[in-house]
Amino acid sequence: xxxxxxxxxxxxxxxxxxxxxxxxxxxxxxxxxxxxxxxxxxxxxxxxxxxxxxxxxxxxxxxxxxxxxxxxxxxxxxxxxxxxxxxxxxxxxxxxxxxxxxxxxxxxxxxxxxxxxxxxxxxxxxxxxxxxxxxxxxxxxxxxxxxxxxxxxxxxxxxxxxxxxxxxxxxxxxxxxxxxxxxxxxxxxxxxxxxxxxxxxxxxxxxxxxxxxxxxxxxxxxxxxxxxxxxxxxxxxxxxxxxxxxxxxxxxxxxxxxxxxxxxxxxxxxxxxxxxxxxxxxxxxxxxxxxxxxxxxxxxxxxxxxxxxxxxxxxxxxxxxxxxxxxxxxxxxxxxxxxxxxxxxxxxxxxxxxxxxxxxxxxxxxxxxxxxxxxxxxxxxxxxxxx
Amino acid sequence: xxxxxxxxxxxxxxxxxxxxxxxxxxxxxxxxxxxxxxxxxxxxxxxxxxxxxxxxxxxxxxxxxxxxxxxxxxxxxxxxxxxxxxxxxxxxxxxxxxxxxxxxxxxxxxxxxxxxxxxxxxxxxxxxxxxxxxxxxxxxxxxxxxxxxxxxxxxxxxxxxxxxxxxxxxxxxxxxxxxxxxxxxxxxxxxxxxxxxxxxxxxxxxxxxxxxxxxxxxxxxxxxxxxxxxxxxxxxxxxxxxxxxxxxxxxxxxxxxxxxxxxxxxxxxxxxxxxxxxxxxxxxxxxxxxxxxxxxxxxxxxxxxxxxxxxxxxxxxxxxxxxxxxxxxxxxxxxxxxxxxxxxxxxxxxxxxxxxxxxxxxxxxxxxxxxxxxxxxxxx
Numbered sequence: 001x002x003x004x005x006x007x008x009x010x011x012x013x014x015x016x017x018x019x020x021x022x023x024x025x026x027x028x029x030x031x032x033x034x035x036x037x038x039x040x041x042x043x044x045x046x047x048x049x050x051x052x053x054x055x056x057x058x059x060x061x062x063x064x065x066x067x068x069x070x071x072x073x074x075x076x077x078x079x080x081x082x083x084x085x086x087x088x089x090x091x092x093x094x095x096x097x098x099x100x101x102x103x104x105x106x107x108x109x110x111x112x113x114x115x116x117x118x119x120x121x122x123x124x125x126x127x128x129x130x131x132x133x134x135x136x137x138x139x140x141x142x143x144x145x146x147x148x149x150x151x152x153x154x155x156x157x158x159x160x161x162x163x164x165x166x167x168x169x170x171x172x173x174x175x176x177x178x179x180x181x182x183x184x185x186x187x188x189x190x191x192x193x194x195x196x197x198x199x200x201x202x203x204x205x206x207x208x209x210x211x212x213x214x215x216x217x218x219x220x221x222x223x224x225x226x227x228x229x230x231x232x233x234x235x236x237x238x239x240x241x242x243x244x245x246x247x248x249x250x251x252x253x254x255x256x257x258x259x260x261x262x263x264x265x266x267x268x269x270x271x272x273x274x275x276x277x278x279x280x281x282x283x284x285x286x287x288x289x290x291x292x293x294x295x296x297x298x299x300x301x302x303x304x305x306x307x308x309x310x311x312x313x314x315x316x317x318x319x320x321x322x323x324x325x326x327x328x329x330x331x332x333x334x335x336x337x338x339x340x341x342x343x344x345x346x347x348x349x350x351x352x353x354x355x356x357x358x359x360x361x362x363x364x365x366x367x368x369x370x371x372x373x374x375x376x377x378x379x380x381x382x383x384x385x386x387x
Numbered sequence: 388x389x390x391x392x393x394x395x396x397x398x399x400x401x402x403x404x405x406x407x408x409x410x411x412x413x414x415x416x417x418x419x420x421x422x423x424x425x426x427x428x429x430x431x432x433x434x435x436x437x438x439x440x441x442x443x444x445x446x447x448x449x450x451x452x453x454x455x456x457x458x459x460x461x462x463x464x465x466x467x468x469x470x471x472x473x474x475x476x477x478x479x480x481x482x483x484x485x486x487x488x489x490x491x492x493x494x495x496x497x498x499x500x501x502x503x504x505x506x507x508x509x510x511x512x513x514x515x516x517x518x519x520x521x522x523x524x525x526x527x528x529x530x531x532x533x534x535x536x537x538x539x540x541x542x543x544x545x546x547x548x549x550x551x552x553x554x555x556x557x558x559x560x561x562x563x564x565x566x567x568x569x570x571x572x573x574x575x576x577x578x579x580x581x582x583x584x585x586x587x588x589x590x591x592x593x594x595x596x597x598x599x600x601x602x603x604x605x606x607x608x609x610x611x612x613x614x615x616x617x618x619x620x621x622x623x624x625x626x627x628x629x630x631x632x633x634x635x636x637x638x639x640x641x642x643x644x645x646x647x648x649x650x651x652x653x654x655x656x657x658x659x660x661x662x663x664x665x666x667x668x669x670x671x672x673x674x675x676x677x678x679x680x681x682x683x684x685x686x687x688x689x690x691x692x693x694x695x696x697x698x699x700x701x702x703x704x705x706x707x708x709x710x711x712x713x714x715x716x717x718x719x720x721x722x723x724x725x726x727x728x729x730x731x732x733x734x735x736x737x738x739x740x741x742x743x744x745x746x747x748x749x750x751x752x753x754x755x756x757x758x759x760x761x762x763x764x765x766x767x
């Protein structure tokens with residue numbers, strides 16, 4: 001027969017100080033783990049949700065990013081004639097030749113300067129990225145020195161308000177609109193007209209990349225291979241989604257250091273939990289013996305104490321997650337190892353993050369509780385009753 | 388029995404609890420020591436004297452942009468500039484595209500390279516051999532070991548940014564004050580294969596003649612090119628390196644956050660243990676008082692016990708961090724930042740002792756104030 005869980009709850013309540021302190025120790029470890037997982041979840045979202053699976057991105061052969069492979073604009077004419085490209089609203093092939101450069105912008109809080117990606121695009125570029133919504137102002141006009149910025153750039157950088165002017169390239173660019181990219185990688189970009197950008201950055205006659213919209217998924221795949229196989233073009237095609245999925249490697253350093261820290265803290269917390277549980281067993285020697293005399297079996301005592309330890313760690317997990325909740329949605333940035341510019345993302349405490357944190361805490365509770373519970377179950381009844 | 392002995396005996400009378408406490412504290416301190424070591428190695432180390440005299444000039448916008456080659460002679464003409472070499476990031480891959488196979492390759496000018504990096508050690512005949520072979524390269528000592536390369540060997544590096552593969556002959560091995568994990572080749576070799584790289588450079592490393600020049604030169608260079616199509620940004624070598632770390636995100640806040648969590652955890656663990664052991668010994672305290680021990684003595688007995696346990700944990704933790712740091716330094720690269728020195732260990736021990744003190748002071752004070760009769764009556 002199992003010992004009622006209420007017994008354990010009452011015991012935890014009885015020794016409030018000890019319970020709270022141990023749970024807090026576990027909570028701090030959980031906090032660290034939640035923080036790291038939330039960072040990674042945000043970063044993951046920034047890349048995974050970027051890109052349309054029907055968009056094919058084209059760069060120079062052998063190049064791994066838009067930054068490193070300019071190709072001559074004559075090739076763009078050839079690209080336009082490829083079969084399988086969807087039509088834009090004017091009935092023309094939906095294709096945009098683009099220029100991506102990295103510039104330095106001062107942060108709004110005066111904490112230094114950060115690299116930001118600037119993307120020059122053709123009018124079709126906006127149509128290709130229909131998921132990006134304008135929230136303020138209007139889109140840039142081709143042929144004008146105008147830019148639109150993402151909401152997070154608007155918040156984090158100086159002179160990025162509607163009506164302000166950003167200075168980069170050869171002069172000032174007026175900010176005419178602010179867009180919402182829904183947490184995708186575009187959230188870290190400034191957009192403008194490709195021809196204006198090219199003349200400012202002395203890049204006439206080349207594009208960093210081109211984007212094509214395929215008619216359907218089959219066509220996208222075919223288009224991707226057609227670009228790579230075409231002997232006239234020294235270009236490579238890839239799905240936009242594939243390109244961004246690869247950039248998640250930017251989180252590798254954070255992931256490695258984060259988990260190392262969390263693991264070391266978890267081992268330390270497991271020892272602390274073990275200590276508490278041993279004390280709990282030691283105080284209740286006579287009680288445990290009584291339970292045995294009444295007829296509770298060894299396995300049920302073992303289960304009971306393991307459960308108590310698990311409850312302790314669950315409490316810790318709850319405190320830890322609650323402590324971290326205010327940080328949910330906090331924006332931060334790291335450098336993108338593919339584009340050398342800052343990628344902005346938000347901390348996201350998702351259900352998966354919370355679930356993993358709980359599992360992580362339960363593991364600590366299990367490791368910490370098993371040995372003491374075993375000890376409790378194996379106690380000699382007579383000695384314990386005498387003690 | 389002296390008081391110290393009494394404290395020692397008490398500290399280890401519940402061996403299991405003491406061991407668990409010490410282990411728990413030691414893991415926390417392992418982390419704390421490593422974090423402090425990273426902080427020290429990144430932000431506090433000044434580097435060699437020569438490193439402090441070196442400046443790096445790059446395109447103002449980003450390292451990904453090039454500057455004209457004629458900047459080199461213009462900068463050289465400034466007073467206080469001793470030598471200047473160009474550097475160009477190649478970003479190629481060796482063997483395959485795995486991140487474990489990544490190391491930096493830079494194209495430079497062999498004639499002046501070791502004049503600027505004069506604190507890097509290399510045999511003079513190897514420098515000469517490098518200067519005479521256009522396809523020659525010099526390699527960091529650690530990198531040589533990592534791949535088991537030998538001088539004279541040919542290595543092929545596949546270009547990812549530029550459409551050329553480097554087929555290089557290793558002509559020399561250098562040892563830098565801090566591991567660099569990098570390879571340097573003659574930029575002319577790449578310029579021959581990639582015409583558009585002729586006449587441009589990625590960055591310049593400048594050796595100044597004095598600390599006064601180091602403060603003066605950056606603004607002079609940047610002012611000189613301010614209104615040109617390629618404006619520059621000049622900073623000290625140290626600041627240049629810190630720029631890369633700052634790009635990773637708010638590293639300082641990250642480290643401080645972890646340190647805070649760790650210190651608080653130690654406090655909790657230690658306080659927990661002391662609360663348990665004092666509660667267990669309530670009757671003993673009353674007996675000690677009956678025997679005539681002063682309140683202050685009892686207070687110091689318990690505080691001493693906590694400090695001792697914390698110190699034991701601290702010693703284990705920081706020693707483990709020290710060993711880990713040596714291992715990490717062997718692995719090279721960024722892991723080298725984990726190297727722990729004596730001062731860092733000492734600070735870790737002081738933190739441990741302080742945490743032991745603060746965690747026990749309240750429960751010990753309460754214990755020392757306990758009335759004798761209550762204590763004797765206490766059922767533990």
